[in-house]
Amino acid sequence: MSQTVDRALSILPLLAQGPADLGQVADRLGVHKSTALRLLRTLHEHGLVHRQQDQRYRLGARLFALAQEAVENLDIREIAHPHLAALNEQTGHTVHLAVYEESEVLYIDKVESRYPVRMYSRIGKPVAITVAAVAKLLLADLPEPERRAVAAKLDYPMYTPRSTPNAAAFLTELATVREQGWATDLGGHEESINCVGAPVRGADGRVVAAMSVSAPNVVVTAEELLTLLPLVRRTADAISRDYSGKDPA
Amino acid sequence: MSQTVDRALSILPLLAQGPADLGQVADRLGVHKSTALRLLRTLHEHGLVHRQQDQRYRLGARLFALAQEAVENLDIREIAHPHLAALNEQTGHTVHLAVYEESEVLYIDKVESRYPVRMYSRIGKPVAITVAAVAKLLLADLPEPERRAVAAKLDYPMYTPRSTPNAAAFLTELATVREQGWATDLGGHEESINCVGAPVRGADGRVVAAMSVSAPNVVVTAEELLTLLPLVRRTADAISRDYSGKDPA
DNA sequence: AACGGGTGTTGCGTATGTTGCAACACCGCA
DNA sequence: TGCGGTGTTGCAACATACGCAACACCCGTT
Structure with a gap:
């Protein structure tokens, strides 16, 4: 060095x-x-x-x-973008794409809601890692020792009463997410905002990115948002197929 | 070195x-x-x-x-933000704040329009320097030799038929802006989008930042947008006063 | 299995580039 | 005019970064 x-x-x-x-x-x-x-x-x-x-x-x-060029040249981003735009077109909600890197999760793309109420987020900004659906998806795929290590090092701020309170709860949540292959954030970051997300996988089956749809309570309830899950998963799978050339199933 | x-x-x-x-x-x-x-x-x-x-x-x-922290710690940004938010509240349109640095102009803050149609821009992204109202304001204040040098080095892409075509036209435009103390971009970057901007000055009278209000044709005509000019200038002057402790007049 | 071409990695002596010093230049202030 | 506080320069001593050459490794090939 x-x-x-x-x-x-x-x-x-x-x-x-x-x-x-x-x-x-x-x-x-x-x-x-x-x-x-x-x-x-x-x-x-x-x-x-x-x-x-x-x-x-x-x-x-x-x-x-530099940061700008870096994010624009990510190939996952380019491949995913049309799919994200299509999903936004169909649902009208905000769509995010995020990646994991060195103990951080960050948004690399975003298509804004058509509704006037929007959530606060910014491309390049680190994600609220303990609660966001995309963060859960990305961390759930880490090898078990690394997952434990990261979980132990994190802070667990209580953004709302529904935020993940500590490492144990977080690891349990990650296990569930890993099992079911999708994730949610129901008011864990901001009281009135819910998200549903699904993973994008590379050719080797590892999760390379995660996407989510977010909407505030005032527009759709959490239950209504969850009905979008199949659509979200199909979109994520389509991106995976484009990215790896393989079927993620 | x-x-x-x-x-x-x-x-x-x-x-x-x-x-x-x-x-x-x-x-x-x-x-x-x-x-x-x-x-x-x-x-x-x-x-x-x-x-x-x-x-x-x-x-x-x-x-x-790093880029994130850097932009968040700019003191002009902190001081200006409440004023920008207030202006957005009154007009409903998108409000931008930009600075000049080393031959580049970049957005350092943005408050989004309340209307569903929004313009594409991103904090930290370099501005279309030859056409944007904020860019004209910032460049117009440079000492004459530097202004000529920068103008000569630039490219002049024709985003639309109304884009600034070359260095000579740009310098003329800058002289006007310098004279009148405000600037516009009427469809020079995107056919359907118009902007009005005004400068923020430091204690020594030099322009330290520039702000603008942008709106698409479909919401308000260029003429209607221009009626906001006095309000925009008052806002810019208020920021200047907060920033320097002096009256910019 | 042995080979070969393509990577990325390590240890090491040398000379090059970097260091900290001390002196200087500059500015505002008393 | 003198004084603290800056930022800047030239230089000699030394540490450090350099490139070499050899190695380790992973492929696909023969």
Whole structure:
């Protein structure tokens, strides 16, 4: 592992917390000012860091451009998108696509509801991992030891009374999801919002992504939303087939 | 400038184009495989790079998290947000906030329209710089030489027949915007969408951000949208006042 | 089974690049 | 004018990142 690069990259999370001047960066890195300066300059050349009028440094625009390109070039996303759009067309509800990576789950695509009430989420934003249907689907497929390890490390915020309270409950829930091949979130993140989701599988049968349909209580009840389950599963299976060239059954 | 860091960071745009394996990365960097491996490992440790099942590398999730935090910690954004929300409340239309940085303009906040027809844009996405109202406002405030330099370097895609066709036309438009203190985009990006925007100024009078209201033809005509101009300008001035503590007049 | 081409990985000596220092330049303030 | 606080530069000493070469591994082939 390269020391220089390691130090340079450590600057990024540091600046993510807010702008800082040269001295602060040097201190928090534990290096001499001149060293910090050279690292910052290099980061600056690549646009990852920006210098504002008051001389302080903050994260730069290239970071957004990179994140943007990264998400747009994911092949699952490209393959899945038309299916998601079709599902949105049929149901009118918000449709999400998410992937798991390094203990995080994040949305990589979203087709918005036709109804005026929409849920708050953003592409690239980490998902509420302990409650979201897509998160359950992705974690349920991890090998058992990793699943336990991740579950143990997580926080279990009580967004609502129906949120998953702790690791034990979460693991039980994951076992159920793994068994049945689909997942729900019934008011576990926001009181009035329900979701139904299904997994997308690669050629080897492993879950590579998960999709869900979300709708608020005021539009459809949880029971009504659950009637969409077969449709959601068919869509997920269709994506799996397109992605892997194999039938997921 | 640090060579090691420079090389490591050069990997990111390379991977933004799509996944690549070790050999490809080494080749395109012009270094030995072992060197590339060490750099990739360091990037991996920081989560900027992810290794997929087929061993190839692609950009990692931490990138999104960083971009996310960065945009959320911008102080202009925090100060402006309530004003944007209020404007959305009054008009019902989509409201955007954007900043300029290193030859790019990007959205840093957005409050969505109440109407079902919405325009396509995303926080963190670079703006169509030659036509968007917010882009004109931000570029119009640059010192003249820089403005000319940027205008000369840009592409001028003809999204619609009303798009800005070339640098000369763009500079003329910028002069007008600079003069009048507000800007529009009437169908220059998407045929059916119009925008009106106004600048947010810092204590020194320089433009630090720009905001706009957008609406499709089917909801309000361009003329009707223009009647909102005084309201938009008042909102922008209110943000300027909050941000700088000074009256922008 | 043995082979070959294609990967990714490791250990190591060398020289290159990085480090921290000390001195300087700059700015605002008293 | 002097003084703390910045950010910046040049340089010599050293640590570190470099590329090499050899190895390990996984395929499909003969």
